[in-house]
Amino acid sequence: xxxxxxxxxxxxxxxxxxxxxxxxxxxxxxxxxxxxxxxxxxxxxxxxxxxxxxxxxxxxxxxxxxxxxxxxxxxxxxxxxxxxxxxxxxxxxxxxxxxxxxxxxxxxxxxxxxx
Amino acid sequence: xxxxxxxxxxxxxxxxxxxxxxxxxxxxxxxxxxxxxxxxxxxxxxxxxxxxxxxxxxxxxxxxxxxxxxxxxxxxxxxxxxxxxxxxxxxxxxxxxxxxxxxxxxxxxxxxxxxxxxxxxxxxxxxxxxxxxxxxxxxxxxxxxxxxxxxxxxxxxxxxxxxxxxxxxxxxxxxxxxxxxxxxxxxxxxxxxxxxxxxxxxxxxxxxxxxxxxxxxxxxxxxxxxxx
Numbered sequence: 001x002x003x004x005x006x007x008x009x010x011x012x013x014x015x016x017x018x019x020x021x022x023x024x025x026x027x028x029x030x031x032x033x034x035x036x037x038x039x040x041x042x043x044x045x046x047x048x049x050x051x052x053x054x055x056x057x058x059x060x061x062x063x064x065x066x067x068x069x070x071x072x073x074x075x076x077x078x079x080x081x082x083x084x085x086x087x088x089x090x091x092x093x094x095x096x097x098x099x100x101x102x103x104x105x106x107x108x109x110x111x112x113x114x115x
Numbered sequence: 116x117x118x119x120x121x122x123x124x125x126x127x128x129x130x131x132x133x134x135x136x137x138x139x140x141x142x143x144x145x146x147x148x149x150x151x152x153x154x155x156x157x158x159x160x161x162x163x164x165x166x167x168x169x170x171x172x173x174x175x176x177x178x179x180x181x182x183x184x185x186x187x188x189x190x191x192x193x194x195x196x197x198x199x200x201x202x203x204x205x206x207x208x209x210x211x212x213x214x215x216x217x218x219x220x221x222x223x224x225x226x227x228x229x230x231x232x233x234x235x236x237x238x239x240x241x242x243x244x245x246x247x248x249x250x251x252x253x254x255x256x257x258x259x260x261x262x263x264x265x266x267x268x269x270x271x272x273x274x275x276x277x278x279x280x281x282x283x284x285x286x287x288x289x290x291x292x293x294x295x296x297x298x299x300x301x302x303x304x305x306x307x308x309x310x311x312x313x314x315x316x317x318x319x320x321x322x323x324x325x326x327x328x329x330x331x332x333x334x335x336x337x338x339x340x341x342x343x
Contacts, residue, residue, distance in 0.1 A: 072143070
């Protein structure tokens with residue numbers, strides 16, 4: 001599944017979840033991690049990733065750290081305290097949505113699986 | 116994973132410079148993205164990979180990214196400043212601050228009229244001007260690695276954070292010009308009576324102190340992570 005519209009709606013949750021697991025990451029690393037985890041099925045485009053990162057930073061959910069790496073400057077993103085709280089809420093929101101979607105798509109199936 | 120040659124690095128810099136961007140925040144992120152991607156491929160594949168990157172990072176997208184970042188930095192600075200003010204002004208602190216302002220106003224009244232105006236308007240302005248200079252100096256230091264990297268290729272590199280913060284710092288100076296200097300231009304020297312001018316300067320001084328302290332706190336928070 002590589003429908004960009006479906007991914008866009010969950011992009012913030014994906015970023016927050018990855019940062020919860022990895023402490024700090026830079027933009028390109030996030031795109032590669034998603035590609036690796038989904039075996040290339042989901043590719044986050046730069047067009048969607050960086051605006052989402054900047055928005056989360058402006059909302060105070062992410063903090064940044066600038067570091068010199070191999071003659072260039074790299075910007076690392078990590079979760080703030082508010083960001084850590086937001087992961088839980090976003091995850092349960094997404095889980096609820098997927099369960100409801102499942103109810104619509106397969107009415108006979110009992111909900112209760114995890115994403 | 117390999118290191119790019121000087122020629123390849125130069126080619127990347129020229130490709131990024133062609134996008135006509137000025138923001139250091141965006142330029143450093145795009146440059147790091149390009150290099151991180153290209154390092155994962157052999158030199159024989161360099162041209163193709165660079166073309167692919169250029170197809171994704173088209174100029175209009177980069178400019179939109181820069182424009183959106185400007186907007187989000189402005190709103191982030193404003194909201195941080197407002198958070199600082201809100202967290203400071205609990206009722207006891209509010210009453211304490213008002214009391215200090217009243218006491219200072221009474222003390223200032225002992226001075227001559229000119230000295231009062233100079234003190235109430237002058238001191239916060241001197242503080243803000245000094246602070247703006249310090250912030251710009253620090254920004255210059257922090258920007259130097261980015262400037263050193265791209266200076267030969269990109270004509271103008273500025274930090275959006277620094278520009279927005281400087282605008283915010285010097286904001287009260289515009290009020291000073293608007294209320295005091297502009298009427299003078301039209302010869303309206305007596306437009307504001309002295310008694311009101313005195314009261315106005317106390318209120319103005321209070322607002323300037325509030326603005327200066329909150330912008331300083333906002334800068335302290337943001338300077339930990341941004342290019343300021």
